[in-house]
Amino acid sequence: MTDKNSTAPAIAVEDLWQVFGENAAPALRDARGAGDDKAIAKELKDKTLIPAVRAANFEVKSGELFVIMGLSGSGKSTLIRCISRLIEPTAGSVRIDGEDILQASDKRLIDLRRHKLGMVFQHFGLFPHMTVADNVAFPLKMQGAGKAERRARALEVLELVGLKGREDTYPRNLSGGQRQRVGIARSLAVNPDIWFLDEPFSALDPLIRRQLQDEFLNIQATLKKSIVFITHDIQEALKLADRIAIMRDGEIVQIGTPEEIVLHPVDDYVAEFSKDVPKGRHACVESILMDGIPDNMPDDPGIKVGMTLDTALTKCMELYEPVPVRDAAGKVIGAVHPHELANALQAEET
Amino acid sequence: MSAAEAVPANAGRKLALARGSQAALFVLAIALVCRLLGAQFEWLMKWPAALTVPMTDWMTWLVGGFLDVFKPIARTFTFLVSYPMEGVGWLLNALPWPMTVALVTALGWTIGGLRMAALGFFGLMFVVFSGYWTEGMNTLALVAVSVPLALLLGTAIGIAAFEFPRVKGAVNALLDVMQTVPTFAYLTPLLVLFGFGPVVGLIASAIYAAPPMARNVLLGLERVDTEIREAAVMSGGTRRQQLFLVELPAATQQIMIGVNQCLMAALSMVIIAAVIGGFQDIGWEVLLTMRKALFGQAFLAGSVIVVFAIIIDRMSAALAEPRPQQDRKVAFGILGAGLLVTLWSVFAGWSPSGFAALDGVAAWVDTGVGTFTGNHGATLDTVKNTSMFYGLLPLRIGLAEAVLPFTWGFMWTAKHTAMLYGVAAVISLILMLKGRVTAGLVVMILAYVAEIGIAHLAWPVVIFGAGAIGWVAGGWKLARLAVILLGLVLISGLWERALLSLYLSGAAVFACAIVGGALGLWSAMSSTAWAIIRPICDLLQTIPLFVFLIPVLMFFQIGEFSAFLAICMYAVVPMIRYTRHGLTSTPDEILEAATASGAGKWQTMFEVRAPFAAPTILLGLNQTVLYAFAMLVIAALIGTTGLGQSIYLALGQADVGLGITAGAAMAILALVADRLVQGFAEERRQALGL
């Protein structure tokens, strides 16, 4: 692992725009006068341009797993294409470990991609003329690794994704899910620091998906990569994410921890995503603390900071008065009303 | 299609109708003026010689100067290329024939198993027995050297066009031009540049065969999936690594189609280039035997060409398909067997020239054709004369001159002219009353053409007629293009010859449209018919142009009718294919809707399928037009007048100026026709909301 600049975030995106269509850059510059981002986007759309990503601002900390969610066509893939500079953003800046990637020379980009960045593509992007092993070993070949080394490493990662024994077939002879795993293996082969994954588990059956998610969390726990992960599946997002960004029509409408997204959606669009999520399992008691602490609390069932709503509720099933919430040291930092606990859990069921 | 879209489409159609009527009226007015005043003002009928620009001379001077500069370089190139060419020629001739047969058979096995092996074996054995082995190998040697050149050139052009978007437009225009300029027209300047000899054929075929390769490389690269491209980028490949390790290999299938087309074009051109002579190849053999009226031999030599074409085509096409791995051992077995036979043949003294076993066949064909023409000469003459006197000739010089007592039985007089226009006027009136104004006007214009003949049409009618059609089909831009390009031909002094070419290709296209359309319709209605017609179409498209001349010569001798038939045979194929394809590819839900409305088979065909197929059929017509022009030049060998003849003459005299101007004029005719038909196809497609 290379030595990271400890102060700089792994990825910092500032006011990033991606507009598709003829003469997008001057059109965007002209439209800037129109007012806020919504007005700009509207003006661009009137000119039949497509503002696929609008004014994106966010940071991914080193070692963080950052998930992007959003409906189909909301600009998720486009956003990570901009960050990895597979397409030139129309405006804005992207820094990777403090380095302005939009100013990087071709040579520097090649270098970054060989050693630092990895990507799993939504539609896999496998090379049809290469065997599975050659596909996986391709990034190593670009690095200049020897033949035997490439082969050994390819077999190693293929085993990791459960494709042992298929190394000499061609992608066309694999099922969709198997192809997807080849794509994952390929991006793992060089062990990148920063990893972009565009719906990497979408074509897998639930069983293998869960296995790979667990495997993925394992890898992440030991290697601590900085990851941008796109998914449609809220369960997957909640399971994996440190933070989640929700996109709509090219705009990032909310960024927050899984819990914030579930309990405090900024609008109906975001709420709709977590509609079917059992909130009790994701939210902690802090999220429903009362204003102020009542002087007199007769019961103390032992509610602690960080406890999920589900657990807390089982502890105060039969209580009707507010109960204290203590931190790890045992100090009372707030109180919850059991009634509120039940309400918070019921809200989602209706 | 939703209702919202249907409305503007309908409105567009009404507008087009109105445009059509306006254009027809305009042309009719010009025709009227020319018809009435043509006698007084001769310049209306014939472009004054004083205003003719001596383009041919300018070209001679311009290109001549250019060629003189490059001649030394070209001659050096000739010198350099002659080595590999002679080397390969020597190799192919020195290699004992059983070994060559074994090699090709083994290759066939590796590519496509038993079927391809059998094709290779029987095909080459036929060549051995025909007694044309040496000539055949000489031709193959030319192909073998020109194809790598063409592949390299084409790939380079394709990659350049892909890598540099700025170059792409220019490259596409260049490829368009290279494909419309008639094949013979290439040869004259090349002849001057590279000197007489087989190298000219080689270079001409490399130039001619490069465009299909370039187009397919470009297309293949463009079609590589974005994510595959991006995966190579993210792997950290340099641009060159991306291109050569990922994008080109991922485009293999399309590129192999290019290789197939490239091979076929090279073979075709090598054979056409035989007219230069100086090389003992199979094309020359065909030409020679044809000139001597040794049709049996010509037929045999032509068959050798066809066999080569089929082998090369089918084997390279099989390369583009995904295919199972064949057993290597069998291939080695075949080679071993070849080796044994070779040893044996050395002892026994078999030489390929001693194998004229099929001379008997040639003689048999000769006598057969002789007997046939002897017995049915009267019938053949009737066919030919009827078509000539009642079809082609009136079309060319008009009823007014073509109707003579000894053919039609009466003399054309002013009375007949009046009758012709009278009948036309009545039909026209009926049509107009029925609301079909454009059709009515067109009938009147056609009456004028019938009286005068295409070759005698007044130039304003042709040029502004083309302009008017262009305006209807594609607006002012197309109209301007047509008028300017044809105007260039007019002032170049080649106008009369151009009209003759226009007449012959027009007649052939017309015949092809009717016959091909009918055959296409039949193939669409009956799968049995298609099962019969399809292999014939495949065969006709594989045969190099040149070979079409042999059968027509056998039965109809040299002359315009033979040329007409040869053009039709070649140009009818796309019409059949596209018609059938268009008619059978109507979306299912539309057909179901028609069936649900109670439409019968034929009703569905004409009410639903045909309108839907119109754009596709028009594209077929477009191909037919281009094919007809391509063949027109080749047909000059067996007696046509017009531009084709000029190009051929220029070749014989190494007259660069004439060769280039006539070639350019021909290309202009083809280009204008191409754009007009495509304009209509586009208009129809938009009207259908496709």
Ligand SMILES: Nc1ncnc2c1ncn2[C@@H]1O[C@H](COP(=O)(O)OP(=O)(O)OP(=O)(O)O)[C@@H](O)[C@H]1O
């Ligand atoms: N190269 C392009 N040219 C023009 N428009 C594009 C291009 N790429 C994407 N778009 C448009 O940008 C928008 C966002 O597309 P994007 O692929 O980023 O969506 P997404 O969020 O990844 O959707 P999905 O979940 O279906 O993958 C879409 O409206 C799409 O049509």
Ligand SMILES: [Mg+2]
């Ligand atoms: Mg996407």
